[in-house]
Structure formats: structure tokens, C-alpha cells
Amino acid sequence: MIKKDLVIIGGGSAGLASAVSAFDNGIRDLIILERNPELGGILNQCIHPGFGLHHFHEELTGPEYADRYINEVKKRNIPYLLNSQVLNITKGKIVTFINENGVQKFEAKAIIFAAGCNERTRGQILTPGYRPKGVYTAGLAQKYLNIYGRLVGKNVYILGSGDIGLIMARRMTLEGAKVLGVSEIMPYSNGLKRNIAQCLEDFNIPLRLSNTVTNIFGRDRLEAIEISDVDEKLQPIKGTEKIIKCDTLLLSVGLYPFNSMLKNAGCVVNKESKGSLVDQNLETSIEGIFSTGNVLHVHDLVDFVSEESERAGTNAAKYILNKLSEVKNIVNVSHSKNVSYLIPSIIKVREENENIIFSFRVRKNIKKATIILKNPAKVHYSVKKINLLPAEMIKINVKNLNLLDCNELSLEVIEDE
């Protein structure tokens, strides 16, 4: 079997950034496995601007952002295989994949799993009605339009106000389709505020909050949908039904980490983020398997995917080169109820003072909050933040945490008046 120091699964934003940083930290025997015919992942179909403001301090489109990292990978001659689908990963870090040369295996010292996320589908949100042509996930419609130049419909309705749905509302409008409206089951949008402004308000596309699709009509092609308002328990309210004639329904109803392969390998799952459970180095419960990017938790900004993945690459390199010192203490990390997930779940304390990045989301809008890190005896860190939204991941970078005598650490978001 061919041996590799590092196998990186996924050649999108996470895989590319982790490959570059692993290389820069001394790893030479590495390879990227990408299932698509090109590197860059989902960035290739995100042709709109808005990427890179944090990382490159300028506004780039998705393909431009990908190009920067692809160039870095090529400059270093980091090898990659395209059209190569990983089939299986084992606890012993054997990666089985298939491409035009057949089924092959690599035995890796370390793996960085950077496989991205999937879109939730109609089946997952259980929309009743017929199953005609014309119902697409927003990202699939985006791929057809932005990669292949094919517009999937002319009269479009969008369910879900996540960013992909909003971006597609504008994109299809620009290509000549009539976007009739966007329904959001929650009382607030999960998309960025600027996307509501520049994708919907610019084109007078109505956004209906606390509203959802309750029926789908059409035996062959989609002919109409029924929308209804929902109550606080998200149940449709009788008497509020409205029929909208359309030929296309786009679903932008959330993303979830494409983590099944790591789960099958035996990595413990973080039930809240739906990715793997990781420590502060982004190492999963299996030593030497790291997870990063949208397969770990769904990010709103690619800039943060790149940052996280650079950390994964650096840490994987340290692991391979035996540069990680001995674990002196293990701390379990929990969070308050108004936090929907938190990364990391555990901290392996190796140094007296650890620098740790915590990423999390809140469950509801909070105007003013104090975020604290504490164990029962001591508050280790405290910071004030304003305008916390479920749609925006919060990242705090905590320096010099001394956790040698601590078993439990809790992150709490306290709402301020």
C-alpha cells in the first residue's frame, strides 16, 4: 500500500488552506483528493462578490478567492488527484478512493477531512404535495446556472432565506427569471443583512417571515405552491393559505456537514454541530484524524474556513513531526443553553498557557451579551459583544488560558440589559 504522511480529503477552501499550511510547516509527503474535475470546491459556483474581506482585505468573487489558494498549492507543487472520490476511511487511517485508475488506497500518518457540507433537501423538511420537476436545492440551481449557464426556471419561488437562497433570488432575476418571493419559517432571516438589502430589496422581491410552503402542485412540472403563515411553534395557521403559481421552487433550508465518512470510521460526532467532536487543535476522537471547514461546522464566511483550516494544517504537521508535547490535562468544555453549538468540545492541555479559539452560535438574537469562560471556581475570560445572531458564527480568541488544574470549562452567554 502507498504510504503518505498526510492525506487531505477535499480540494475546496478548507482542503486547499490546510494543504498550504501543512506544507509550510514542513510536510512534503502529502496529497489532496478532490472528487470534482477541478480544485476550488463550492467557491467555483459562487460567482458573486463578498469573499476575502477578512482574509485578503479586498472583496473577491468565489472563483477569484479559490484561484488565490489554487495558485499557492501549485507554487508549492503540492500534489492533488481530481475526479477522485473517497469511499472509506478507517480508524487505522487507510483512505480508500476511486478514480479512472480504479480503486486505490493510501495509508496515512494523518488525515485532514475537509469534505464540506450538503444542502438539506425536500425530504428532510417533509414538504407535502406532489413530486414534480422544478423543485431544486438552491445550490444545485446555482451550479446549473453559474457553471453550465442553464436557468432552471422562469417563475421562481424560494423557501428559506439563507444566503444561498438570497443570492439565487438576485442571480435568477439578473438572468431574466421572475422571483415571486421568499418564505422564511422563522421570524427572522438566517441570511446576512446585506444580502437581504442587495438581493431582495434592490429588486423588490418580497420576504415573508414566519411563513412556509405547505403544499406543492403539479404532476409533471411544478405548477403552483401553497404558502401559509406559521405560529410560534412553527405550525401552519389555518386560513392563511395562499396559492402562488410558479414553475420552480428553490430550497434554501440549511446546510449540514457531510460527515458520514468520519462517523463510519468511528469518530465521535458532535450532535449539535453535526460534525465530528474535536479538541482545540481540530483533532477528532481518533488520533491523527483532523476535521475542518464546513464538514466540521457550517460557516457563514469562507474567510473563517481558511483560517480554521490553516490551523488544522499546522496542527496535523505538528502531529506528523512529533512536535506536540505530552498532554498534561484534559478539560471538557460545555456551554449555556442559549448556545446552539461550541467548538472545541474538549481541550487537551499541553502548555501552562494555551491560546484557544472558540467558535459558536447563539440560538436567538441577543442585543447585548457578556461571554464568559469559567469553571465553577473561577472566571477565566470575559468579553462583551453586541448584536449576536444565530446566522452569524461567533469566534473568540482567548490567549494565555491556564487550565492545568481545571476539569470542566463552561462558555456562557449572559444577556445584558
Add this chain to the structure above:
Amino acid sequence: MSKKITCIVCPNGCEIEIEGDKISGYTCKRGLEYAKEEMIAPKRTITSTVKIKNSNEVCPIKTSKPIPKEKIFDVLTEINKVEIVKPIKMHELVIENVLNLGVNIIATKEFL
């Protein structure tokens, strides 16, 4: 008369309030510039795609600078007339000075 706008300069999406010549709510210089321009002559950067000869894929493009909002659909009509040929370099010129707006249409992806 006051008007509220959402800043589109970065993902923060600040709510900016404009009351006469008083502008508040922005948190950076670019936000202030955006708010001023939005009141006088709103502009947007436009991205779309152009056909590539003998390919089943299309090439993503963008306007080199923001264009006046009311010209968006006219510019798109021009973009849809174009067919380009491989190889395509990153930021290759696709349309020069589109509709005399002083803005170029450029490719945002490389095709070998």
C-alpha cells in the same frame, strides 16, 4: 426626512440612518462613503457569466467597478451577447468600457 439603509460593503451589514446631511450608524469609512453614494447615485458590482466557444461551461465575469444601479439590466444585455474563446486568463478583458460607463467586464476564472 430620515432614511434607513443596510450597508452592503461587508458582511457586518450595519444599519445606517440618514437624516438630512446627518449620517449615523456606520462603523467604518467605507460605510460612510457607501451611504453618501447610495443617497445620490446608487451603484452595484455585477457578476454574471459569458459563453465560452466549444464548451459546456460558462465563464464567470464581473464589472471592474460598481455600475449605476439603473444600468444593471442594460449591461447584462451586453454581457449576454458575448462569446469568448479558451484559453482564458484570470481578469482577462471581456468587454472594454461597457456602454461607455468607464467600466470593464473582466473574467474571474481561468480556463486553460
